Amino acid sequence: MSARPGTAFRARMRAGELALGSNLRLSRSAEAGPILAACGFHWVMIDFEHSPASPHLAHDIALSAIRAGLLPMARPSGHDPREIAGLLTNGALGLVVPHVDTAAQAEAVARAARFAPRGALSVPGTLAHFGYGTGLAEACAIFNEEVVVTVMIESRTALANVEAIAAVPGVDGLFIGASDLLWDLGLPGRYDAPELQEAVERTGAAAARNGLFAGMGGPRDEGPWRGFLRAGMRMILTENDLSLMMRGARDRRAFFEGALSASAGPA
Known part of the structure; x- marks a missing residue:
């Protein structure tokens, strides 16, 4: 276990290793993180864009x-x-x-994610991330080093500006939202489209030139992922919690139906 998961995450990215994550849309238990950690995952995304979750869940999870x-x-x-x-x-x-979509937007969110002097994040009364024995000033300084700011590239405009976005201080990584990007390109659901592979390669190259990591999510089929990994995608959003559960349930159903069929065959 690492008390500094941001440091551990960055080390994986610098080494070119995979960092596997899941999107939590429907999970409500604080055990979601430990369960994924036991499965060898490295990060988890608590989703407040497409989820009915309430903000207090961010604390527990x-x-x-x-x-x-x-x-x-x-x-x-x-x-x-x-x-x-x-x-x-x-x-x-x-x-x-x-x-x-723009460098100005990237700069604004990077500043919103860090305490002064590196940003404009308001200082709370306590910061529990690193335990309750750490003073607030020290905890805020540690937080500024640990926090990981990843911006999503999900439109034609963002692709056109990807070099400028990647050059913004305080941005740590570029993350392709493949589903929204394909819709904006007029190719909904076409995760095998050459245009998406080109976008991935362009984003990966921009990240590498600026010392950032790159990642993406979206495809569920395994085929396109090989090309995306070759293009430098390392922060991988594997699936959301619902699709992971459904995949496991379908696998178990197929196994038992197959086992019953085999056992009913001729002796």
Whole structure:
């Protein structure tokens, strides 16, 4: 277990290793993080863009994930610094910020995610991420080093500006939202489209040139992932909690139906 999951996450990215994560849309238990950690995952995204979750869940799920050595990230519904502050000061140690189309937007969310002098995040009365024996000033300084700011590339505009976005101080990684990007490209659901592979390669190259990591989510079929991994995608959103459960349930159903069919065959 790591009490500094941001440091551990960055080490994986520098080494070119995979960092596997899941999107929590329907999970409500603080045990979600430890369960994923036991499965060899490295980060979890608490989703407030496409989820019915209430903000207090960020505290319980995120702090439990930290104790299990998993990096808890939050996807806010937008760029509002008040929402970002509420998520980060109540347990999250990273952001996956949707629909970042310009360098100015990237700069704003990066500043919203860190305390002064590196940003404009409001200082809370306490910061529980690193335990309750750490003074507030020290905890805020540690937080500034640990927090991971990832911005999502999900539109033609973002692709056109990807180099400028990647050059923004305080941005740690670029993350392709493949589903929204394909819709914006007029190719809904076409995860095998050459245009998506080109976008992935362009984003991966921009990240590498600026010392950032790159990642993505969206495809459920395994085929396209090989090309995306070759293009440098390392922060991988594997699936959301619902699809992971459904995949496991379908696998078990297929096994038992097959086993029964085999046992009913000729002796």
